[in-house]
Amino acid sequence: MVSWQKYRNGRDQILFCFLLGLLLDTMTAQIRYSIPEEMEKGSFVGNIAKDLGLELQELSQRGARIVSRGKKQHFALNVRSGSLVTVDRIDREELCSQRVQCLLNFNILIEDKLKIYSVEVEITDINDNAPRFRAEELELKISETTAPGTQFILESAYDPDLEMNSLQDYELSPNHHFSLQVQSRAEGVKYPKLVLERPLDWEEEPVHHLILTARDRGEPVHSGTARILVTVLDGNDNAPVFTQPIYTVNVPENVPQGTTLLTVNATDADEGINSQVRYFQVKIPGKTSQIFQLNSVTGELTTLKNLDYEDTEFYDIEVEAQDGLGLWGRAKIHVTVVDMNDNAPEVTIT
Structure with missing residues (x-):
């Protein structure tokens, strides 16, 4: 009984080593290219055949093809020339916003050899x-x-x-x-x-x-x-003054749309129309003005959209209080989004 158990354990170890070796053999070194954004459709990116050390006829004979990790395919493999080319114009700002590096990743699969080559293409910025x-x-x-x-x-x-x-x-x-x-x-x-x-x-x-x-x-x-x-x-010689220069609030990411987060308040030392204060959100380019709304009369800050900790962890919002003749004071609202357990693990299988 003991001998049979040792035999089975030894057999399992051999099988594991064989499968591990097969898996490692399918993965090869990464190929990397760099191209500027906004290139014409069909522009040359790199010579896949040369970089993989294959003859041109081998690409089609061995079933070489692109396995994309994303929903949209940005590149195509020309098996006749061995070239990797663009499928359409690539807008760096649309893909990566203002991230320092903009990288597109996909795999080249050689079917008959069961080999996968990882390809990374960096999209560089141009002044467009x-x-x-x-x-x-x-x-x-x-x-x-x-x-x-x-x-x-x-x-x-x-x-x-x-x-x-x-x-x-x-x-x-x-x-x-x-x-x-x-x-x-x-x-x-x-x-x-x-x-x-x-x-x-x-x-x-x-x-x-x-x-x-x-x-x-x-x-x-x-x-x-x-x-x-x-x-x-x-x-009019007095401007509105907020009760505090910075308002802070912590908000769970799952608060429903339309939730009131806090209320800002400013006072004006003048009298009459010069003391009547209205509130405005200082709109700067970006997402903040699309996610929050400031009530001009009450000073209540509410959500226009659902928050997502994984998208943005905090927001800085500048608010302005104006009196009847246009003098103003400013304050800042710092909104911290609190992470909730709302994401399941994700597995990608090629």
Whole structure:
């Protein structure tokens, strides 16, 4: 009985080693290519036959084909020429947004040899987008009592390209009252501030027209512009002030759509129409303005869509309170999405 057990254990070990060897023999070194985005359909990516060390006729004779891991096939294998080519134009921003590396992975299967070759194609960025503003005209209302040196945050431009191909700088048209200051957020996004250099006089010049230009440093350089309309206000000398500069809230990712997360509150020391406060979400390009909604009267922040921890772990939302004549104060809302056990393990089998 003991001898039979040893024999069976030894047989199982031999079978396991054989299967492991067979599996390892099917996997080979990874092949890697790099191509720029927006290439024409049918553009050459690489010589698969040469890189696999096969003759051209072997590709068709041995049943070489692409096994894609995604829903959409971006590449095709020409078994006559041995070339890997693009199926259509590839938009890097559509596939990978602003991730530093954009990689497409698939396998080449040689059927009669039962061999799988892993292929990785890096899609590099080209300067195919210009910086753009959400609105063509930005409007500011500034009291004539505002002190020189006061800063006004302007809407950021957005450029989905990367590095030097993305937004790099802003420029303000020449004028006598304002200058421009450019700062960067922690995540690297650059945003402009309008700085008042000389006192405004409503009786002398009630309206100022400025042009804000955003540029990248790609090849060639692209730019976008927005008009700034500055309306000078007479007499309102107090801006709304929020009860706290930063509001924080932790939200489970499974809260239903339409849930109220928190309420912001700001007060204005003026009287009458100058003390009436309305709330606005500062809309910057991206998903935030599509996921949350701020009630302009009550200051309640509610969800427009379902949250997903796996998609985004936190959101920073800038909110603005304006009084009756346009003075404003700002605060920030930090929403942390709490992970829930809502995903099952996923197994992929080729």
